[in-house]
Amino acid sequence: MLDLAVEAHDLARARTGKEIPGVRVEKEEHPYALVTTVQVETEEAERLMQKPKGTYITIESSALLENNRQIHQELIKLLGEKLSLLLKDLPxxxxxxxxxxxxxxxxxxxxxxxxxxxxxxxxxxxxxxxQELRGGLREVSALAPGVLGTTGIETAEIIRGVVEKIKPDVVITIDALAARSVARIATSIQLADTGISPGSGIGNDRAGINRETMGVPVIAVGVPTVVHAAFIAQDAMERLWQELNQHPRLREVYKYLHPELVQRVIDQLLAPFGGRLMVTPKEIDTLVQNTARILAGGLAVALHPGMNPEEAYLYL
Structure with a gap:
């Protein structure tokens, strides 16, 4: 299952050769970003997309890779606006x-x-x-529960226990995602009102964190930080096929490169890792730090009515 709804939609369209019934897609262009909203509205669309019914908003911007304070403030503002749309029903x-x-x-x-x-x-x-210190602010708390391998406790169990104790009106999860394309690493932010299944992008499904399990609305925010090695190999082979097919003398070689053969070779190469080798850039530490600051700024703008993007950036 693909973490990003925009990639799942593209894959479903390629698989079926037609538009997916029950899915609405809207695109908006902004000075530094492209925003794509995918709404999965029916059970059939849910099955074809392999994504729960709901709204998925993806902000794509290569400027996320840049260390530009002014652009980051613009992205914080945009992120805050889109998060506010998913929170509009809350007082x-x-x-x-x-x-x-x-x-x-x-x-x-x-x-x-x-x-x-x-x-x-x-x-x-x-x-x-x-009271005078609370103006323009919402009541916000935060938690980093760790992972099952270090705590011995399912993440969903920890969160549910905290939710039952402090009774928030909404839970917002932040998680790293797996992408289909290397171009999306640290350049896409996905917002969804469907909650999340931690680890699903790397084939390590954990208990879901959603309205059904938590008892309150759950908004999921994620950014791709890794890509499956198999996808990189497949993309490389597809480009090779295109190059071979453009040269008359090499077209005979192209005919023998069947997708089944290529997939078998890729599977053999990745067999020592159980087919789950993940790839990340060497500068991922800097990318994660910069992206975390932008996400925190967007959360501040969306959650605190008295906060503007410039003020949010100062708090970072």
Missing amino acids: ETASALIVGLGNWHATPDALGPRTVDYTLVTRHLFHYAP
Whole structure:
């Protein structure tokens, strides 16, 4: 299953050779980003897309890779606006629990905990500070529960226990995703109102974190930090086929490169890793840190009515 809805939609269209019934796609162009909204509306679309019914908003921007404060402020503003759309049914007094999913000891999987590090938390102010210090803020708390391998506890169990105790009106999860294309690493932010299944992108499904399991709305925010090695190999072979097919003398070779043969070779190469070898850039530590700051800024803008993007960036 693909983590990104835009990739799942493209794959479903390629597989069926037609538009997917029950799926609506809208695109918006912004100065530094392209925003694609995919709405999965029917059970048939859910089956074909292999994504739960709901709204998926993807912000694509190569500027996420740049260390440009002005552009990052614009992206924080855009992210805040799109997050606010998913939170529009909540009152201004609603409280939120931000959950940073992932393993802080593994850099490609540390996006969630790093975002929690930068998050503006205010729940303690609502309990201990004077009223004048709460203006324009919502009650926000944050949690980085770790992973099953280091805690021995299912992540969903930890979150559910906290939710039952502090009773937030919404849970917002932050997680690293797996992409189909290397071009999407640290350049795409996906927002979804469907919740999340931690580890699903790398074939390691855990208990779902969604409205059904938590009892409150769950908004999922994710950024791709890894790509399956198999996808890179497949893309390389597809480009090779295109090159071979353009040269008359090499077309005979092209005829013998059947997809089944190529897939068998890829499977043999990845067999020592169980077919699940993941690839990430060598500068992933910097990318995760910068992206975490932008996500935390977007959360601050969306959750705190009195916060603007410039102020949010200062808190980072």
